[in-house]
Amino acid sequence: MTRKILIVEDDAATAGYLAKGLIEAGYSTETARDGRDGLFLASEGIFDLIIADRMLPGIDGLAMIGAVRAAGIRTPALILSALATVDDRVDGLKAGADDYLCKPFSFAELSARIEALLRREDRVAAEKQVTRLTVGDLEVDLLARTVTRGGRAIPLGAREFNLLEYLARHAGQVVTRTMMLEKIWNYHFDPGSNVVDVHIGRLRRKLEEGFSGPILHTVRGAGYRLSPEA
């Protein structure tokens, strides 16, 4: 089933770039030029995701999402904005957006976030309370907070466990560095050093050293993916 994405963006070039990229990635898209049209289309409730610019003619992006939410429509929404400070992002998330991405953005980052949002919706719809995540021969017990691979226990620190849990919940998907910083450390800025890479490197050593094959893969130019197959 093709996922439908609503793009609300007044800049034609950006809207075209988004639509082209998303269609290539296998989604179908519809584009609204301003907040009023966006609100009108979103109110139909037929979309799987809304991508909205923040500064729009008519109704601005945040107000539009607020109105969509007020109408009882839970379609996940991602704000794309040139307003890039920490406070801007926090405001966007408070206003009802599910994710916030700053312009200019890399398409890899956007598509990783789109996938995470869509997958989250599926999980919410399909699953009951999950207590155990399995990725290949890796098992993550969320209640006991233990990890085994091929039956062998792997001792992890609290933060390492959170990191692995997040990767396992998005198994097979690309997870970017900024997504991890936001979700695991709750930081909305980009620290100078490659802090996430270092944490991932450490986790990877624990997960892979002495085991049969790689499971935590680097996706160049985007982030990481936890998956039994390369």
Added chain:
Amino acid sequence: MIRLSVTARIALLSIALALVTNFALVLFVRQQLHQNAIASLRRDATEQADALVEVYRTGSLEGLKRAIDDASSPQDPTLVLGVFDDRGQRIFGAAPLSLTPWPQTEVTFRIGRIGAGAPWSKVQAGYALRPIGPYWLLDGRLLTDWEAEQRGIERALLLALILSLGLGSAAGLVVTRYVVRRLERLAATVAGVAAGDLSRRAPSTAGGDAFDRLATQLNAMLDKLERLMAELRIVTDSLAHDLRSPLARLRSRTESALLVADPAQRDAALSGLLVETDLVMRMLSMLIEISRSEAVSRDRFTTIDPSALIDEVGELYEPVAEEAGTVLRVEIEGHPAPLALHRELMTQAITNLLDNALRHAAGSGEVVLRLGEGQGELRFQVEDRGPGIAAADREQALRRFGRLDSARSAPGAGLGLSLIQAVAQLHGGRFELDDNAPGLIARIVVPR
């Protein structure tokens, strides 16, 4: 134009004030004089009338005539003293030929005209009229002196008017010149600043009057303006400086990517371009963060346990330090109580300090992330064992945001330090550098 009209207004006000004061004074004096004069005239007239009535009673009309002749003399032209028949016609004495209007009744004392013909019709008189037998005795004085006084007072009033105009204009001029001179000093300062000399300050004495308060406030505003301008200049400078190197790398990498024929190698070269682009973007977002932090409101602050914040950063950077070949030790002194902080900006500032320490001093011993408290202040500090900054250079390092040499100008370092400075100021605190003997202590101090 406006200044002139203010001058005129102040002068007019002074004139009006002087005029009102002088007029009130003159009128008061006139009133007092008048009342005194009338009172003494009344006393004299009634006493003399009583005495003459007594003369008539003991003597006769003849005795009275003698007494009246004795009393009146040519040297006393204002005296009114005469006897009238019951139709108001003069029988003898210094009085008008006929008393008009004729009251036909006793008059204790009255002021008014007493008859026709000079000098009686010209001047008012104060008089008493007493019945004596079939006759009437008129006794009083013409108010010639009083009329003269009245004219004197009128002259005084005219003088007062002229004086008021003079004094008022003079006072107005003095006050205006004083006010204008003080305002002009302030205006000159503002004009100097507007012309670009931001170091100009308004002269202010310790007097504490309204002008001094204005000068003090103007100076405080100019201080802030000057600081902001200096910061802006430094940020712009370091931005231009910091952007040059990644842009130069971006350019050369693009050029070489264009020349690569092998698709795999070209992909690698292109992803290298992405890394450089991200670096530029990161610097831009930090710049926005810095410029915004001047205007962040306190409602962005949340009450946070500072130890937890330090622990989180320590946990985030501990593997980074290990990777860099050193040890990051977290030291929390005492149990600092929670306080209002901008969690993300403060964390970002501390990570910048850690990045700096790891970049410059990773090879020379451990790095300590310390949370200290004391003297109503909270200190977030990063200590390293690197080369440090000489005491003489610290001031400059702070002022120029760490641009000491090419080693300190690794990409983003200048901006990173400006961000730390901005975050410290946002929290009402300061950023300082200290000697770790050996090494550097970089410290964000926040008041509790």
